[in-house]
Amino acid sequence: xxxxxxxxxxxxxxxxxxxxxxxxxxxxxxxxxxxxxxxxxxxxxxxxxxxxxxxxxxxxxxxxxxxxxxxxxxxxxxxxxxxxxxxxxxxxxxxxxxxxxxxxxxxxxxxxxxxxxxxxxxxxxxxxxxxxxxxxxxxx
Amino acid sequence: xxxxxxxxxxxxxxxxxxxxxxxxxxxxxxxxxxxxxxxxxxxxxxxxxxxxxxxxxxxxxxxxxxxxxxxxxxxxxxxxxxxxxxxxxxxxxxxxxxxxxxxxxxxxxxxxxxxxxxxxxxxxxxxxxxxxxxxxxxxx
DNA sequence: TTCCTTGCAAATCGTTTGCATAATG
DNA sequence: CATTATGCAAACGATTTGCAAGGAA
Numbered sequence: 001x002x003x004x005x006x007x008x009x010x011x012x013x014x015x016x017x018x019x020x021x022x023x024x025x026x027x028x029x030x031x032x033x034x035x036x037x038x039x040x041x042x043x044x045x046x047x048x049x050x051x052x053x054x055x056x057x058x059x060x061x062x063x064x065x066x067x068x069x070x071x072x073x074x075x076x077x078x079x080x081x082x083x084x085x086x087x088x089x090x091x092x093x094x095x096x097x098x099x100x101x102x103x104x105x106x107x108x109x110x111x112x113x114x115x116x117x118x119x120x121x122x123x124x125x126x127x128x129x130x131x132x133x134x135x136x137x138x139x140x
Numbered sequence: 141x142x143x144x145x146x147x148x149x150x151x152x153x154x155x156x157x158x159x160x161x162x163x164x165x166x167x168x169x170x171x172x173x174x175x176x177x178x179x180x181x182x183x184x185x186x187x188x189x190x191x192x193x194x195x196x197x198x199x200x201x202x203x204x205x206x207x208x209x210x211x212x213x214x215x216x217x218x219x220x221x222x223x224x225x226x227x228x229x230x231x232x233x234x235x236x237x238x239x240x241x242x243x244x245x246x247x248x249x250x251x252x253x254x255x256x257x258x259x260x261x262x263x264x265x266x267x268x269x270x271x272x273x274x275x276x277x278x279x280x
Numbered sequence: 281t282t283c284c285t286t287g288c289a290a291a292t293c294g295t296t297t298g299c300a301t302a303a304t305g
Numbered sequence: 306c307a308t309t310a311t312g313c314a315a316a317c318g319a320t321t322t323g324c325a326a327g328g329a330a
Contacts, residue, residue, distance in 0.1 A: 004304045004309050025295080040312045045295060047310090063201060063254070065320095066294065077242060079250065092242045102217060102232045102257050110219065111259035114203070117242050119251035144284050144329050165320080180287045185320060187285095205294095206319070 003054075009047045011036050013056065013071065022060055022068040022078070022087045062087070062116060081121035088121060143194075149187045151176050153196065153211065162200055162208040162218070162227045202227070202256060221261035228261060 015032050016023070023031070029044045048069055052059040060068040062080050068087065077090045095115060103110045155172050156163070163171075169184045188209055192199040200208040202220050208227065217230045235255060243250045 002305085002309080006303080006310055008311075038312075040314095042296080042313075043311055046297095049296090061201075061203060061205070065201070065205070079242070079246065079248065081248065082251070088246075088248070090242050090246060092244075095238050095241065098235050098238060098255070099257065101235065102219070102230050104232075106219065106228075106230060107262035107265070108219065108221065108228070109260045109265050110257050111222070113255060113257045115238070115253060115255040117239065117250045117253045120249045122247035125247075125249050142284080142330090146285055146329085148286075166318095178287075180289095182288075182321080183286060189320090 006047075008032075008036065008039055008043050009051070011039075012044060012047050013051060016057060016069055016071040020072070020089065022070050024066050024068055028069065060087075060116075061114075063118075078116045079121070080116060080118045081124055082118050083120055083124040086121050090117065146187075148172075148176065148179055148183050149191070151179075152184060152187050153191060156197060156209055156211040160212070160229065162210045164206050164208055168209065200227075200256075203258075218256045219261070220256060220258045221264055222258050223260055223264040226261050230257065 011032055012028060015028060015035075025041075025045050025048055028048065029039070029041050032039055032044065048057070048059075048067075051057040052069070055073060058070040058073050060070055060078065062068065062078075064085070072089070075094060077092045077095065079088045079090050080086075081088070095113070098115075099110045099113055102113070151172055152168060155168060155175075165181075165185050165188055168188065169179070169181050172179055172184065188197070188199070188207075191197045192209070195213060198210040198213050200210055200218065202208065202218075204225070212229070215234060217232045217235070219228045219230050220226075221228070235253070238255075239250045239253055242253070
């Protein structure tokens with residue numbers, strides 16, 4: 001159970017800390033491999049899961065069905081652009097009060113909530129970009 | 141593009157309307173098959189996606205990574221029990237105001253939000269049930 | 281007859297796992 | 306030395322897709 005140091009885990013976490021776009025495991029793999037060519041996809045998955053389990057990173061799940069990872073473990077909310085798929089951090093006050101709203105008339109115990117927002121990001125809103133030009137704005 | 145009637149689609153939708161526990165595609169398949177033995181899994185997936193696309197049902201995605209479906213398309217929120225995995229409808233006032241909260245200081249356009257709650261359902265809270273007895277409370 | 285829909289099976293995609301080997305403490 | 310971590314490849318589970326045949330308009 002005791003955690004031992006691993007160069008791979010360190011590189012993965014270091015890489016994640018340089019990004020604020022919440023990459024997927026595959027994106028992490030692609031990038032880390034340029035610096036550490038022998039690393040395997042399995043190792044990337046294993047370490048991302050491990051880091052998420054011990055709370056050193058956050059695992060995010062949006063509508064695309066693919067896990068995204070965030071080195072910023074502070075409580076914050078996310079916005080997903082439905083055009084370019086970009087994921088943006090929001091600086092929003094805590095929405096925890098909604099748990100009380102949801103809890104009235106409910107006999108269980110609400111311990112948390114998952115919330116994200118979607119719509120058009122600033123760039124896509126400005127350009128009135130269509131889905132056909134999707135890729136131009138896609139980050140990953 | 142014009143939609144043609146299909147017995148299969150009707151049966152799938154009818155079944156979904158009888159359930160308030162938000163079944164997965166596989167659960168729909170299992171159940172529909174007792175009444176319509178020749179139906180294929182692919183057809184179930186195709187029709188659930190189609191019905192969701194045209195707004196006749198709702199597709200729900202929680203942390204388990206599997207799609208759940210809900211014939212109730214009215215705006216409402218869900219609670220997922222972390223013990224027994226049960227999904228419960230909440231009668232909560234609209235939380236749409238949180239979109240304004242999230243939108244302050246954001247230059248894009250927030251069009252919607254996804255929110256669900258988790259914790260202990262009434263039964264699991266009462267019984268102090270452990271994960272080991274999970275299956276006793278699992279619905280599907 | 282047109283073309284939407286089906287059943288079936290194969291394919292895809294993201295993720296997990298078994299295992300022998302390498303690295304850490 | 307005891308144990309954790311790795312690379313690799315195979316296995317997995319959920320979902321999608323190609324295709325020839327069936328059914329609705």
